[in-house]
Amino acid sequence: MVEISKSGILISFEGIEGCGKSTQITMLAERLRSLGREVVVSREPGATPLGKQLRDLLLNPTNNPDALTELLLYLADRREHCRRVISPALARGAIILLDRFIDSTWVYQGYAAAAAGANGERESVSVEIIDSLNRLVLGSVWPKLTFLLDCPAETGLNRARRRNHDAGEVGIADRFEQRHLDFHEQVQAGFLHLAEVECERFCVVDAKKMIDDIHNDIWHQFSNRILGPNFRAVTSG
Numbered sequence: 001m002v003e004i005s006k007s008g009i010l011i012s013f014e015g016i017e018g019c020g021k022s023t024q025i026t027m028l029a030e031r032l033r034s035l036g037r038e039v040v041v042s043r044e045p046g047a048t049p050l051g052k053q054l055r056d057l058l059l060n061p062t063n064n065p066d067a068l069t070e071l072l073l074y075l076a077d078r079r080e081h082c083r084r085v086i087s088p089a090l091a092r093g094a095i096i097l098l099d100r101f102i103d104s105t106w107v108y109q110g111y112a113a114a115a116a117g118a119n120g121e122r123e124s125v126s127v128e129i130i131d132s133l134n135r136l137v138l139g140s141v142w143p144k145l146t147f148l149l150d151c152p153a154e155t156g157l158n159r160a161r162r163r164n165h166d167a168g169e170v171g172i173a174d175r176f177e178q179r180h181l182d183f184h185e186q187v188q189a190g191f192l193h194l195a196e197v198e199c200e201r202f203c204v205v206d207a208k209k210m211i212d213d214i215h216n217d218i219w220h221q222f223s224n225r226i227l228g229p230n231f232r233a234v235t236s237g
Contacts, residue, residue, distance in 0.1 A: 007093060010141065011096065013099055014191055015151070016151070019207045031215075031219060041097050041099075044081060045073075045081075045100075054073055054077045067109055075134070087141060108187060109124065147202075147218055148191050149205055150205060157184060
């Protein structure tokens with residue numbers, strides 16, 4: 001049996017729509033719980049009662065806030081999320097697995113929005129402002145490890161549409177799923193750029209593989225990167 005030390009840790013999962021984050025978070029959570037750890041699975045936006053209301057506003061296709069308004073709504077959700085879910089879980093020594101976090105803000109409201117703005121489609125907020133506000137909202141709370149599930153934008157969008165179909169939600173897509181393919185390609189490029197810049201925190205995983213193979217890749221990287229200063233593995237009897 002493997003016993004992991006009881007330090008709290010924050011791990012985020014990022015990627016385009018339909019890249020498989022939710023599935024892989026569930027599989028990693030089950031594996032960690034089998035080792036006796038408390039695991040908190042959460043997401044942004046929408047992890048708190050206030051966050052659910054903000055999520056409805058942010059993802060509703062009938063709304064079209066400007067870039068700064070959109071950013072501030074996401075950060076309000078994040079602040080509430082941190083106060084009510086993330087910080088208490090870290091204090092208890094839990095492992096937190098997040099479906100989207102700080103990097104989605106940098107990419108969607110920064111990198112990809114800037115690319116759209118260059119085409120006259122949409123204004124953006126500078127990465128420097130996003131970074132400053134993120135740090136104001138979060139303080140010292142920051143991901144130890146970020147998994148980026150890497151797949152082509154078209155593949156991810158097709159998966160998202162198939163997911164909606166299987167859930168009986170044909171024709172239902174949130175405000176971001178409705179954006180053109182080139183926007184999602186910019187999102188993917190933004191994530192890959194961040195992963196290159198922050199290679200010590202990011203782990204890029206090939207999300208075109210079979211689900212079990214992706215999970216095995218994630219577990220291998222988790223073991224290599226986390227079973228270190230904050231975790232220890234002990235093999236017993």
